[in-house]
Amino acid sequence: xxxxxxxxxxxxxxxxxxxxxxxxxxxxLDLTIAKSVGDGFAKILVDCTALEYISSAGLGVFMSYIxxxxxxxxxxxxxxxxxxxxxxxxxxxxxxxxxxxxxxxxAKKLIDELSV
Numbered sequence: 397x398x399x400x401x402x403x404x405x406x407x408x409x410x411x412x413x414x415x416x417x418x419x420x421x422x423x424x425l426d427l428t429i430a431k432s433v434g435d436g437f438a439k440i441l442v443d444c445t446a447l448e449y450i451s452s453a454g455l456g457v458f459m460s461y462i463x464x465x466x467x468x469x470x471x472x473x474x475x476x477x478x479x480x481x482x483x484x485x486x487x488x489x490x491x492x493x494x495x496x497x498x499x500x501x502x503a504k505k506l507i508d509e510l511s512v
Contacts, residue, residue: 422456439508443476
């Protein structure tokens with residue numbers, strides 16, 4: 397089960413994921429990211445500090461936005477991944493395609509640098 401919250405801070409849309417992203421809950425993640433894009437945010441931070449597990453379907457959601465974000469100049473940075481979750485991104489090579497930071501402060505700094 398997952399709970400996803402959105403809040404805005406300093407021009408960033410922050411998506412906080414609490415729980416587990418599996419095949420069924422990946423739809424909620426997809427809808428949340430789509431809403432962020434639809435609301436016009438160009439800087440999206442994904443708070444993964446409370447993300448306990450992510451399935452391939454959840455990873456696929458992030459992957460599905462890479463091309464669109466490049467075209468629309470939208471920046472997304474994930475932060476706070478637990479080691480087990482981070483390893484999943486690394487093993488599948490997604491750590492090379494997505495921006496991942498350890499803390500919110502690092503993520504905010506990186507997203508501002510990417511937006512210049």
